[in-house]
Amino acid sequence: MPTIKDVAAKASVSIKTVSRVINDEPGVADSTRQRVNDAIQQLEYVPNLSAQRLKRGKSELFALLLPRVESPYAIKLFSCILREAQKRNYSILTLPNRSGKEPANTEQIARVVKNHRVDGLIVAPPGADNLVLMNFLKLNHVPYVTINPNLLNEHPFSVESTDDIGANEATRYLISLGHKRIAHIACMKTERFSHERQKGYLRALVDVGLAASPLLILQGDNSIESGYTAAQELLNSAEPPTAIFAGNDEMAVGVILAALHLGVTIPGELSVIGFDDTPISNQIFPRLTTIAQSIPEIARVSVENLLELIDDNTDLPQFVQIPTRLVLRDSCGVPNHR
Amino acid sequence: MPTIKDVAAKASVSIKTVSRVINDEPGVADSTRQRVNDAIQQLEYVPNLSAQRLKRGKSELFALLLPRVESPYAIKLFSCILREAQKRNYSILTLPNRSGKEPANTEQIARVVKNHRVDGLIVAPPGADNLVLMNFLKLNHVPYVTINPNLLNEHPFSVESTDDIGANEATRYLISLGHKRIAHIACMKTERFSHERQKGYLRALVDVGLAASPLLILQGDNSIESGYTAAQELLNSAEPPTAIFAGNDEMAVGVILAALHLGVTIPGELSVIGFDDTPISNQIFPRLTTIAQSIPEIARVSVENLLELIDDNTDLPQFVQIPTRLVLRDSCGVPNHR
């Protein structure tokens, strides 16, 4: 492959001048710049990144700690972060995060981070809960941002969605349709967002003077199956709800399946609303009304603020919430008397 | 950060000796090796990869052209390739591939490949159909392997699943249960695997002397919705099938939803089998019997053969098929007379 020397020779200039052209530095005569660019074109020259990195002492490389790669949330996040990084000429090194607690894994991640001299880390959930690793990053002054951490105030900068407000909006929407018996299937207790969403749900009920019955709040585990089981229990109870707010879309899908099985029509006899706007929510029948997280926004804010941390900007907020929004589809309607 | 010089000074040896220890080269006295390792430990020294790459002229970096990052297939593939690469001390650079045909995108990918001096590329579907890019790789002698390309014999090395055999096994399984009217919902025609799967289906019917009625073969587009529509048409026809082999799991899920809507029980009145063993196939009710592709195997073979290509091994097969396997769950049974 051609090097900077080859270009310099071809354009009859010094390598320094070629370097100026490559890096868009001022102080090169237009005619010279033209000659150099021609030489670059002809030789199909592309700078060697390793050499640039070595000299600059900057890698222009982010590491992305991406656990549970299989979830649609993680994938969407990944592709959005990739795009944001690329806009800014950064590359992404993906670090798998099997089990966040395993010390061997932490050790390996630390090594890779040092080995590649990454400029900063983006820690997707549940990576931020690995405090050993987070501590390593702090001790080694590796800038990092966390997404949706369970422990707030432990990190230089975090991003999350307005889970509380989103859940509140979902519930208020059901109330506005006329529902009075609104059930909630909660996400796993270990997730902070699960409590946020439940809080938003409860507040909506209280605000309009509806009683929040413990009989209407069931614990799920985020899976389709747990939504299915919970919905069966609710629909077979003495006083079944007319609407169910599921803590996430998977469980909402479980609710739809249970309703189909029991011959309960949606949205005629039961309204269902989910959370996350996962791909499946737009593919299931009926298409699911849900609360969308703005993952592109989360990605953008993560990358932008990581760059701020790298530039040692100290007056950043410690965390930012990205607004959710209600996505109206076909799974909610006015309540029916059965 | 400490450099090789710091380690050398601390251990009172030359940097060359440190280099030998880092790279596990022979010809270092055990006591010296020990001293160097102690120094490395104390300084928490990790070699600078950019310097190593620059000197070695090897990047130990693969690029992964990963399109449609959102599909579960792509995600699984991604995480398996990541794992395989890491085992061999290779890093993965992920290249987004918006639309495979866009020339600007091809240009950008070509630049990044050169810029990073990647040792080789893994091209996930449908990247391999971008012949402009594949040609660029060939012209620049960048080794690459393709996964599931639509054009075979165009690439140095390709991996795919035994789509034909898998579909054949699925259909034979339904036949073995006693089904005689077995429908097929085909995947998008533009995909070669779609034809392979249909071929396997037809061969199974012909082999036992069952007629392959065109009324029983419907065209889908891989989506849940298209499976739903096709299943409704089939189940509402004069002579409905007792079993449906869907070309992929998404369409099989559509079949399940349609059956629920029409009050057709599964597997009592209708057997359904899918293809791919996507996560959803194990979460839906009833859990879906399907044909699994071995994505870990595909990843392993891709990475291994890419390394062979990089080592200039010329006696590789041009393509390899990875066996599929039947995954028995709850969506198939003996046919019922309605």
Next chain:
DNA sequence: CTGAAAGCGCTTACAG
């Protein structure tokens, strides 16, 4: 506006 020198942190022959 342009360039010669030094050096980033390693590894590759080579010498002893």
Next chain:
DNA sequence: CTGAAAGCGCTTACAG
């Protein structure tokens, strides 16, 4: 078994 020298392909001061 160990090391001094050269150089990978760039950029960073500095000089003119």
